[in-house]
Amino acid sequence: xxxxxxxxAKHAGVSIGTVSRVLNNxxxxxxxxxxxxxxxxxxxxxxxxxxxxxxxxxxSNTLGLVIPQVxxxxxxxxxxxxxxAATDEGYSLLIASQPRPAHEHRYLDLxxxxxxxxxxxVAIDVYLHEIQQIAARGVPxxxxxxxxxxxxxxxxxxxxxxxxxxxxxxxxxxxxRLAYIAGTNYTPDSRERLRAMQDVxxxxxxxxxxxxxxxxxxxxxxxxxxxxxxxxxxVLPEAVFAxxxxxxxxxxxxxxxxxxxxxxxxAVVGFDDIPMSSYVSPAxxxxxxxxxxxxxxxxxxxxxxxxxEENVEERTLASPRVMLLPASLVVRxxxxx
Amino acid sequence: xxxxxxxxAKHAGVSIGTVSRVLNNxxxxxxxxxxxxxxxxxxxxxxxxxxxxxxxxxxSNTLGLVIPQVxxxxxxxxxxxxxxAATDEGYSLLIASQPRPAHEHRYLDLxxxxxxxxxxxVAIDVYLHEIQQIAARGVPxxxxxxxxxxxxxxxxxxxxxxxxxxxxxxxxxxxxRLAYIAGTNYTPDSRERLRAMQDVxxxxxxxxxxxxxxxxxxxxxxxxxxxxxxxxxxVLPEAVFAxxxxxxxxxxxxxxxxxxxxxxxxAVVGFDDIPMSSYVSPAxxxxxxxxxxxxxxxxxxxxxxxxxEENVEERTLASPRVMLLPASLVVRxxxxx
DNA sequence: CTGAAAGCGCTTACAG
DNA sequence: CTGAAAGCGCTTACAG
Numbered sequence: 071x072x073x074x075x076x077x078x079a080k081h082a083g084v085s086i087g088t089v090s091r092v093l094n095n096x097x098x099x100x101x102x103x104x105x106x107x108x109x110x111x112x113x114x115x116x117x118x119x120x121x122x123x124x125x126x127x128x129x130s131n132t133l134g135l136v137i138p139q140v141x142x143x144x145x146x147x148x149x150x151x152x153x154x155a156a157t158d159e160g161y162s163l164l165i166a167s168q169p170r171p172a173h174e175h176r177y178l179d180l181x182x183x184x185x186x187x188x189x190x191x192v193a194i195d196v197y198l199h200e201i202q203q204i205a206a207r208g209v210p211x212x213x214x215x216x217x218x219x220x221x222x223x224x225x226x227x228x229x230x231x232x233x234x235x236x237x238x239x240x241x242x243x244x245x246x247r248l249a250y251i252a253g254t255n256y257t258p259d260s261r262e263r264l265r266a267m268q269d270v271x272x273x274x275x276x277x278x279x280x281x282x283x284x285x286x287x288x289x290x291x292x293x294x295x296x297x298x299x300x301x302x303x304x305v306l307p308e309a310v311f312a313x314x315x316x317x318x319x320x321x322x323x324x325x326x327x328x329x330x331x332x333x334x335x336x337a338v339v340g341f342d343d344i345p346m347s348s349y350v351s352p353a354x355x356x357x358x359x360x361x362x363x364x365x366x367x368x369x370x371x372x373x374x375x376x377x378x379e380e381n382v383e384e385r386t387l388a389s390p391r392v393m394l395l396p397a398s399l400v401v402r403x404x405x406x407x
Numbered sequence: 408x409x410x411x412x413x414x415x416a417k418h419a420g421v422s423i424g425t426v427s428r429v430l431n432n433x434x435x436x437x438x439x440x441x442x443x444x445x446x447x448x449x450x451x452x453x454x455x456x457x458x459x460x461x462x463x464x465x466x467s468n469t470l471g472l473v474i475p476q477v478x479x480x481x482x483x484x485x486x487x488x489x490x491x492a493a494t495d496e497g498y499s500l501l502i503a504s505q506p507r508p509a510h511e512h513r514y515l516d517l518x519x520x521x522x523x524x525x526x527x528x529v530a531i532d533v534y535l536h537e538i539q540q541i542a543a544r545g546v547p548x549x550x551x552x553x554x555x556x557x558x559x560x561x562x563x564x565x566x567x568x569x570x571x572x573x574x575x576x577x578x579x580x581x582x583x584r585l586a587y588i589a590g591t592n593y594t595p596d597s598r599e600r601l602r603a604m605q606d607v608x609x610x611x612x613x614x615x616x617x618x619x620x621x622x623x624x625x626x627x628x629x630x631x632x633x634x635x636x637x638x639x640x641x642v643l644p645e646a647v648f649a650x651x652x653x654x655x656x657x658x659x660x661x662x663x664x665x666x667x668x669x670x671x672x673x674a675v676v677g678f679d680d681i682p683m684s685s686y687v688s689p690a691x692x693x694x695x696x697x698x699x700x701x702x703x704x705x706x707x708x709x710x711x712x713x714x715x716e717e718n719v720e721e722r723t724l725a726s727p728r729v730m731l732l733p734a735s736l737v738v739r740x741x742x743x744x
Numbered sequence: 745c746t747g748a749a750a751g752c753g754c755t756t757a758c759a760g
Numbered sequence: 761c762t763g764a765a766a767g768c769g770c771t772t773a774c775a776g
Binding site: 146165 | 501
């Protein structure tokens with residue numbers, strides 16, 4: 071059986087309190103005693119029991135992460151950012167991934183039980199009252215790629231600016247009839263991107279008719295179907311902006327299978343810069359999101375908020391609540407460049 | 408502050424033992440009492456503290472997963488399989504991802520502390536003695552995409568059969584001069600695939616000279632460099648088998664950038680069937696691995712092994728130790744079909 | 745069917 | 761600098 075703190079104490083000839091102090095190096099311990107304890111730890115291959123430690127200290131040293139259960143490299147990058155930040159701070163990572171759409175939010179139970187000291191929620195369907203309920207237990211929460219307002223910190227990509235830059239770029243090519251393939255509303259991304267597009271068009275005295283805005287769901291094949299719909303229009307669009315790369319790639323495929331060329335007949339651009347986008351032909355012009363950074367910052371912020379319960383609110387308000395991380399234009403071939 | 412079991416007990420007018428019994432429904436409790444307790448739980452929004460429960464019961468209800476820190480959809484799919492299986496069994500998932508190559512194995516500490524009831528290790532650099540050390544603590548371990556022998560269960564893709572099928576397919580096209588772009592040795596995959604290839608060639612009275620076997624590392628760009636090397640050969644290969652799709656795609660790029668055509672001048676095939684492979688032109692012929700299933704089975708097996716410590720070995724031996732999951736040929740265009 | 749109590753393995757004031 | 765002891769919030773034999 072695994073050694074306990076009692077075994078170590080006996081082996082080193084000290085009390086368990088001293089062993090604990092050495093291991094957590096909080097109080098002063100004499101060098102000689104410390105050495106003896108450390109030696110005993112080594113010899114017995116002692117590892118403090120995480121439950122006992124958590125129960126006694128009321129800290130888990132664990133960061134919780136809730137992320138949509140979507141097979142998307144996008145989310146994978148966020149996880150890496152969160153994990154690196156957590157590791158950097160000496161925290162473990164407990165991950166729960168959430169089916170989408172979620173009718174029950176049982177995953178939150180995980181975090182209501184004192185399992186985690188703080189948590190990061192990524193692009194997940196949550197209700198404000200649930201978040202506040204957890205925050206009220208003293209567990210700081212930070213959102214990534216999602217915002218619910220109140221005093222919950224959020225790290226988002228600057229979708230609006232990114233989409234503006236893309237739209238300006240398309241107009242720079244001389245395109246006037248643009249179309250948009252929308253994503254779902256599970257995060258406000260798609261709407262923000264559309265809004266930016268419409269704003270830029272309006273600034274140039276242009277607009278996009280409703281028949282050129284078709285729904286999609288961000289997932290495989292939905293861009294294909296949406297593009298087929300656009301190809302029915304009496305007047306074809308000159309350029310199609312898809313709310314993410316996956317749909318943009320599918321749209322390109324639909325165009326090509328219908329005997330038209332990208333970008334000569336119809337230009338196509340996306341959003342996200344997934345790895346595949348540089349491999350297809352023509353390579354996809356898109357917007358790169360700071361995905362890894364989003365996870366990293368969100369985790370760092372969440373961990374920074376850990377502390378005495380009384381101060382949660384105060385600490386929350388010390389920094390700007392919403393951080394918009396820059397999204398940058400990646401110009402390749404599919405736009406006509 | 409969060410309600411404890413004492414609050415619930417007082418509120419329901421029973422002892423904490425009874426509350427515990429209701430919540431874990433182990434022993435008989437009268438329906439009336441049960442109802443009163445449940446009502447109190449609801450009213451106080453009680454959630455049992457995970458640490459206290461873990462400490463008292465000596466179970467965490469958590470499955471640990473260690474996975475390489477590689478940005479690869481391949482591993483992402485394994486995580487999903489593991490997670491689905493864990494959720495299915497009512498287990499939480501604690502994930503640690505391991506930089507590769509790993510000189511320290513500190514992530515194992517996480518699991519030496521009683522944090523998890525069982526663990527799954529995916530394609531990770533581990534030493535047998537470390538695994539046995541953990542197993543000796545009564546924590547069952549299952550490997551995925553890796554095998555270290557002894558009595559540690561392992562779930563692997565059937566690399567040998569998959570590679571055989573691919574090689575036969577290439578020979579069926581009439582190709583006789585094959586080349587191989589190898590992966591790293593961090594898992595035995597690459598060697599197994601090469602071995603199968605050589606076996607099939609030998610069975611047909613053929614062989615592959617050492618100058619047609621070039622090293623790669625599975626990662627971005629390594630296929631490109633390897634292919635440039637192959638293009639230096641006085642006699643070019645007719646078909647190139649890369650140990651994974653990523654390298655195969657890079658190899659295709661190298662060929663095309665040198666003014667040759669795939670598959671007319673040189674055929675290229677890969678292994679893994681990553682999403683990108685169906686998007687490139689020509690679409691890549693490859694071998695699909697049962698990645699999700701590997702994770703799913705490994706997790707199910709690990710959880711099944713949880714139980715009284717005395718029986719770990721016995722339970723381990725009850726089922727076949729190594730499970731080879733089928734890898735199937737996906738024929739597209741890059742092979743010449 | 746239910747309660748009282750020991751025990752899980754730590755941390756952390758409190759004394760000295 | 762170090763020890764003795766309370767306490768963290770549960771589970772689970774043991775009685776009754």
